[in-house]
Amino acid sequence: MNAILRGLTAGAILGAASLVGAGVAGADNTAAESAYDRGDYGRALQLWVPAARGGDAGAQYNIATIYRLGRGRPADPVVAYQWYRRAAEQGHLRAQVNLGRLLLDGSGVKRDAVKAASWFERAAEADYAPGLYFLGRLHELGRGVSGDDHKAAQYYRRAAEQDLTDAAYALARLYRDGRGVARDRAEAIEWYARAAFDGHTEAQFAIGRLYDRGDTVDPDPAQAYFWFAMAARAGHDEARDSRDRLAAILSPEQLETARQLARQWRRGLEQR
Numbered sequence: 001m002n003a004i005l006r007g008l009t010a011g012a013i014l015g016a017a018s019l020v021g022a023g024v025a026g027a028d029n030t031a032a033e034s035a036y037d038r039g040d041y042g043r044a045l046q047l048w049v050p051a052a053r054g055g056d057a058g059a060q061y062n063i064a065t066i067y068r069l070g071r072g073r074p075a076d077p078v079v080a081y082q083w084y085r086r087a088a089e090q091g092h093l094r095a096q097v098n099l100g101r102l103l104l105d106g107s108g109v110k111r112d113a114v115k116a117a118s119w120f121e122r123a124a125e126a127d128y129a130p131g132l133y134f135l136g137r138l139h140e141l142g143r144g145v146s147g148d149d150h151k152a153a154q155y156y157r158r159a160a161e162q163d164l165t166d167a168a169y170a171l172a173r174l175y176r177d178g179r180g181v182a183r184d185r186a187e188a189i190e191w192y193a194r195a196a197f198d199g200h201t202e203a204q205f206a207i208g209r210l211y212d213r214g215d216t217v218d219p220d221p222a223q224a225y226f227w228f229a230m231a232a233r234a235g236h237d238e239a240r241d242s243r244d245r246l247a248a249i250l251s252p253e254q255l256e257t258a259r260q261l262a263r264q265w266r267r268g269l270e271q272r
Helices: 026-037 041-053 058-069 076-089 093-105 111-124 129-141 147-161 164-176 185-197 201-213 223-234 237-247 252-270
Strands: none
Touching: 026 041, 026 058, 026 076, 041 058, 058 076, 058 147, 093 111, 093 129, 111 129, 111 164, 129 147, 129 164, 164 185, 164 201, 185 201, 201 223, 201 237, 223 237, 223 252
Protein backbone atom coordinates (compact mmCIF):
# COMPACT_ATOMS: atom_id res chain seq x y z
CA MET A 1 0.00 0.00 0.00
CA ASN A 2 1.18 3.49 -0.80
CA ALA A 3 2.91 5.19 2.13
CA ILE A 4 0.52 8.10 2.09
CA LEU A 5 -2.36 5.78 2.89
CA ARG A 6 -0.65 3.57 5.44
CA GLY A 7 -1.77 4.05 9.03
CA LEU A 8 -4.87 6.07 8.22
CA THR A 9 -7.29 5.84 11.11
CA ALA A 10 -9.94 7.68 9.20
CA GLY A 11 -10.99 4.37 7.71
CA ALA A 12 -14.04 4.52 9.95
CA ILE A 13 -15.07 7.59 8.00
CA LEU A 14 -14.27 6.20 4.58
CA GLY A 15 -14.93 2.48 4.93
CA ALA A 16 -17.78 0.05 4.70
CA ALA A 17 -19.56 1.46 7.72
CA SER A 18 -20.12 4.64 5.73
CA LEU A 19 -22.49 3.13 3.21
CA VAL A 20 -25.09 5.67 2.20
CA GLY A 21 -28.13 5.40 -0.02
CA ALA A 22 -29.68 8.83 -0.23
CA GLY A 23 -31.95 9.02 -3.22
CA VAL A 24 -32.69 5.31 -3.48
CA ALA A 25 -36.37 4.53 -2.99
CA GLY A 26 -36.86 4.29 0.76
CA ALA A 27 -38.04 0.69 0.97
CA ASP A 28 -35.40 -0.57 -1.47
CA ASN A 29 -32.61 1.23 0.31
CA THR A 30 -33.69 -0.05 3.70
CA ALA A 31 -33.81 -3.57 2.32
CA ALA A 32 -30.39 -3.14 0.69
CA GLU A 33 -28.83 -1.84 3.90
CA SER A 34 -30.42 -4.69 5.86
CA ALA A 35 -29.04 -7.21 3.37
CA TYR A 36 -25.59 -5.66 3.59
CA ASP A 37 -25.64 -5.70 7.40
CA ARG A 38 -26.50 -9.40 7.51
CA GLY A 39 -23.77 -10.21 4.97
CA ASP A 40 -26.03 -10.82 1.98
CA TYR A 41 -23.96 -8.65 -0.36
CA GLY A 42 -25.41 -10.17 -3.50
CA ARG A 43 -28.90 -9.07 -2.51
CA ALA A 44 -27.64 -5.62 -1.54
CA LEU A 45 -26.05 -5.24 -4.97
CA GLN A 46 -29.20 -6.46 -6.67
CA LEU A 47 -31.16 -3.68 -4.97
CA TRP A 48 -28.57 -0.92 -5.43
CA VAL A 49 -27.60 -1.55 -9.07
CA PRO A 50 -30.83 -0.22 -10.68
CA ALA A 51 -30.62 2.99 -8.67
CA ALA A 52 -26.91 3.34 -9.41
CA ARG A 53 -27.47 2.90 -13.14
CA GLY A 54 -30.18 5.53 -12.87
CA GLY A 55 -27.67 8.00 -11.52
CA ASP A 56 -28.06 7.71 -7.75
CA ALA A 57 -24.69 8.75 -6.28
CA GLY A 58 -25.25 7.06 -2.93
CA ALA A 59 -25.98 3.70 -4.55
CA GLN A 60 -22.95 4.15 -6.83
CA TYR A 61 -20.76 4.78 -3.81
CA ASN A 62 -22.11 1.72 -2.01
CA ILE A 63 -21.45 -0.55 -4.99
CA ALA A 64 -17.93 0.84 -5.36
CA THR A 65 -17.24 0.12 -1.70
CA ILE A 66 -18.47 -3.47 -1.99
CA TYR A 67 -16.10 -4.07 -4.90
CA ARG A 68 -13.20 -2.23 -3.25
CA LEU A 69 -13.48 -4.29 -0.08
CA GLY A 70 -14.37 -7.55 -1.81
CA ARG A 71 -17.61 -8.10 0.06
CA GLY A 72 -19.15 -11.39 -1.10
CA ARG A 73 -16.93 -11.50 -4.17
CA PRO A 74 -13.26 -10.99 -5.04
CA ALA A 75 -12.13 -7.39 -4.65
CA ASP A 76 -12.14 -5.58 -7.98
CA PRO A 77 -10.50 -2.16 -7.80
CA VAL A 78 -11.20 -1.49 -11.48
CA VAL A 79 -14.96 -1.77 -10.97
CA ALA A 80 -14.66 0.13 -7.68
CA TYR A 81 -12.87 2.97 -9.44
CA GLN A 82 -15.53 3.18 -12.14
CA TRP A 83 -18.40 3.45 -9.66
CA TYR A 84 -16.54 5.86 -7.36
CA ARG A 85 -15.88 8.10 -10.34
CA ARG A 86 -19.54 8.17 -11.34
CA ALA A 87 -20.51 9.16 -7.79
CA ALA A 88 -17.63 11.62 -7.43
CA GLU A 89 -18.58 13.45 -10.61
CA GLN A 90 -21.97 14.13 -9.00
CA GLY A 91 -20.31 15.71 -5.97
CA HIS A 92 -20.38 12.74 -3.59
CA LEU A 93 -17.67 13.73 -1.10
CA ARG A 94 -16.72 10.30 0.20
CA ALA A 95 -16.51 9.02 -3.35
CA GLN A 96 -14.24 11.92 -4.29
CA VAL A 97 -11.85 11.09 -1.48
CA ASN A 98 -11.85 7.35 -2.14
CA LEU A 99 -11.31 8.03 -5.84
CA GLY A 100 -8.29 10.11 -4.92
CA ARG A 101 -6.99 7.33 -2.71
CA LEU A 102 -7.25 4.79 -5.53
CA LEU A 103 -5.38 7.17 -7.84
CA LEU A 104 -2.63 7.62 -5.26
CA ASP A 105 -2.27 3.90 -4.78
CA GLY A 106 -2.59 3.00 -8.46
CA SER A 107 -5.39 0.62 -7.51
CA GLY A 108 -7.72 -0.11 -10.43
CA VAL A 109 -6.25 2.79 -12.35
CA LYS A 110 -2.86 4.19 -13.35
CA ARG A 111 -1.22 5.95 -10.40
CA ASP A 112 -1.62 9.70 -10.78
CA ALA A 113 -0.96 12.00 -7.82
CA VAL A 114 -1.98 15.11 -9.79
CA LYS A 115 -5.44 13.72 -10.53
CA ALA A 116 -5.70 12.47 -6.94
CA ALA A 117 -4.96 15.98 -5.71
CA SER A 118 -7.70 17.40 -7.93
CA TRP A 119 -10.30 15.11 -6.32
CA PHE A 120 -9.08 15.92 -2.82
CA GLU A 121 -9.31 19.60 -3.70
CA ARG A 122 -12.92 19.20 -4.75
CA ALA A 123 -13.77 17.55 -1.44
CA ALA A 124 -11.73 20.15 0.46
CA GLU A 125 -13.67 22.96 -1.23
CA ALA A 126 -16.73 21.58 0.54
CA ASP A 127 -14.75 21.63 3.82
CA TYR A 128 -14.91 17.83 4.01
CA ALA A 129 -12.39 16.76 6.64
CA PRO A 130 -10.87 13.69 4.90
CA GLY A 131 -10.42 15.73 1.71
CA LEU A 132 -8.67 18.46 3.69
CA TYR A 133 -6.46 15.90 5.40
CA PHE A 134 -5.33 14.15 2.23
CA LEU A 135 -4.70 17.46 0.48
CA GLY A 136 -2.56 18.46 3.45
CA ARG A 137 -0.63 15.18 3.17
CA LEU A 138 0.08 15.82 -0.50
CA HIS A 139 1.38 19.31 0.26
CA GLU A 140 3.52 17.96 3.09
CA LEU A 141 5.01 15.29 0.82
CA GLY A 142 5.11 17.41 -2.34
CA ARG A 143 3.17 14.86 -4.38
CA GLY A 144 0.84 16.05 -7.13
CA VAL A 145 1.00 19.57 -5.71
CA SER A 146 3.75 21.89 -4.55
CA GLY A 147 5.56 20.90 -1.38
CA ASP A 148 4.32 23.44 1.14
CA ASP A 149 4.30 22.74 4.88
CA HIS A 150 2.42 25.97 5.57
CA LYS A 151 -0.48 24.90 3.35
CA ALA A 152 -0.31 21.43 4.87
CA ALA A 153 -0.68 22.92 8.35
CA GLN A 154 -3.68 24.98 7.25
CA TYR A 155 -5.47 21.99 5.77
CA TYR A 156 -4.61 19.80 8.76
CA ARG A 157 -5.99 22.40 11.17
CA ARG A 158 -9.27 22.70 9.30
CA ALA A 159 -9.67 18.91 9.34
CA ALA A 160 -8.51 18.57 12.95
CA GLU A 161 -11.06 21.16 14.06
CA GLN A 162 -13.66 18.72 12.72
CA ASP A 163 -12.21 16.05 15.03
CA LEU A 164 -10.37 14.03 12.38
CA THR A 165 -7.71 12.34 14.51
CA ASP A 166 -5.22 11.76 11.70
CA ALA A 167 -5.22 15.48 11.01
CA ALA A 168 -4.77 16.36 14.69
CA TYR A 169 -1.77 14.03 14.89
CA ALA A 170 -0.27 15.42 11.68
CA LEU A 171 -0.73 19.00 12.91
CA ALA A 172 0.94 18.10 16.21
CA ARG A 173 3.97 16.80 14.31
CA LEU A 174 4.31 20.07 12.42
CA TYR A 175 4.13 22.10 15.64
CA ARG A 176 6.65 19.79 17.27
CA ASP A 177 9.13 20.19 14.41
CA GLY A 178 8.37 23.80 13.49
CA ARG A 179 7.46 22.96 9.91
CA GLY A 180 4.98 25.29 8.24
CA VAL A 181 4.24 26.85 11.63
CA ALA A 182 6.32 28.35 14.42
CA ARG A 183 7.67 25.60 16.64
CA ASP A 184 5.35 25.36 19.63
CA ARG A 185 5.60 22.37 21.97
CA ALA A 186 2.52 23.39 23.97
CA GLU A 187 0.43 23.51 20.79
CA ALA A 188 1.88 20.17 19.72
CA ILE A 189 0.87 18.60 23.03
CA GLU A 190 -2.66 19.97 22.71
CA TRP A 191 -3.15 18.35 19.29
CA TYR A 192 -1.41 15.14 20.30
CA ALA A 193 -3.76 14.93 23.27
CA ARG A 194 -6.87 15.50 21.17
CA ALA A 195 -5.85 12.70 18.84
CA ALA A 196 -4.74 10.43 21.68
CA PHE A 197 -8.00 10.75 23.62
CA ASP A 198 -9.85 9.81 20.42
CA GLY A 199 -7.82 6.61 20.18
CA HIS A 200 -5.02 7.53 17.74
CA THR A 201 -2.29 5.00 18.56
CA GLU A 202 0.73 7.00 17.39
CA ALA A 203 -0.51 10.06 19.27
CA GLN A 204 -0.89 7.97 22.42
CA PHE A 205 2.68 6.76 22.05
CA ALA A 206 3.90 10.32 21.44
CA ILE A 207 2.16 11.62 24.59
CA GLY A 208 3.61 8.73 26.56
CA ARG A 209 7.12 9.64 25.44
CA LEU A 210 6.63 13.27 26.46
CA TYR A 211 5.61 12.27 30.00
CA ASP A 212 8.32 9.63 30.12
CA ARG A 213 11.07 12.08 29.15
CA GLY A 214 9.69 15.20 30.81
CA ASP A 215 9.69 16.94 27.44
CA THR A 216 7.71 20.20 27.77
CA VAL A 217 5.69 18.63 30.60
CA ASP A 218 6.75 17.56 34.07
CA PRO A 219 7.91 13.92 34.12
CA ASP A 220 5.05 11.68 35.15
CA PRO A 221 5.78 7.94 34.99
CA ALA A 222 2.16 7.02 35.79
CA GLN A 223 0.83 9.16 32.93
CA ALA A 224 3.53 7.78 30.64
CA TYR A 225 2.63 4.21 31.63
CA PHE A 226 -1.06 4.90 30.96
CA TRP A 227 -0.49 6.22 27.43
CA PHE A 228 2.01 3.50 26.58
CA ALA A 229 -0.50 0.93 27.81
CA MET A 230 -3.27 2.41 25.64
CA ALA A 231 -1.05 2.31 22.55
CA ALA A 232 0.17 -1.19 23.42
CA ARG A 233 -3.44 -2.41 23.53
CA ALA A 234 -3.67 -1.41 19.87
CA GLY A 235 -0.58 -3.44 18.99
CA HIS A 236 2.13 -0.76 19.14
CA ASP A 237 5.34 -2.70 19.84
CA GLU A 238 7.48 0.21 21.06
CA ALA A 239 4.70 1.29 23.38
CA ARG A 240 4.47 -2.24 24.79
CA ASP A 241 8.20 -2.28 25.50
CA SER A 242 8.04 1.15 27.14
CA ARG A 243 5.03 0.12 29.22
CA ASP A 244 6.83 -2.99 30.45
CA ARG A 245 9.96 -0.99 31.27
CA LEU A 246 7.97 1.43 33.40
CA ALA A 247 5.97 -1.34 35.07
CA ALA A 248 9.23 -2.68 36.51
CA ILE A 249 10.10 0.62 38.20
CA LEU A 250 6.75 2.12 39.17
CA SER A 251 5.56 1.87 42.73
CA PRO A 252 2.32 -0.01 43.47
CA GLU A 253 0.63 3.36 44.05
CA GLN A 254 1.78 4.71 40.69
CA LEU A 255 0.62 1.56 38.91
CA GLU A 256 -2.79 1.86 40.56
CA THR A 257 -3.02 5.50 39.47
CA ALA A 258 -2.27 4.49 35.89
CA ARG A 259 -4.84 1.70 35.99
CA GLN A 260 -7.46 4.08 37.34
CA LEU A 261 -6.75 6.42 34.45
CA ALA A 262 -7.17 3.52 32.03
CA ARG A 263 -10.51 2.52 33.57
CA GLN A 264 -11.79 6.10 33.44
CA TRP A 265 -10.71 6.45 29.84
CA ARG A 266 -12.44 3.24 28.79
CA ARG A 267 -15.63 4.26 30.60
CA GLY A 268 -15.54 7.58 28.78
CA LEU A 269 -15.31 5.82 25.42
CA GLU A 270 -18.20 3.51 26.32
CA GLN A 271 -20.41 6.48 27.20
CA ARG A 272 -19.90 8.23 23.83
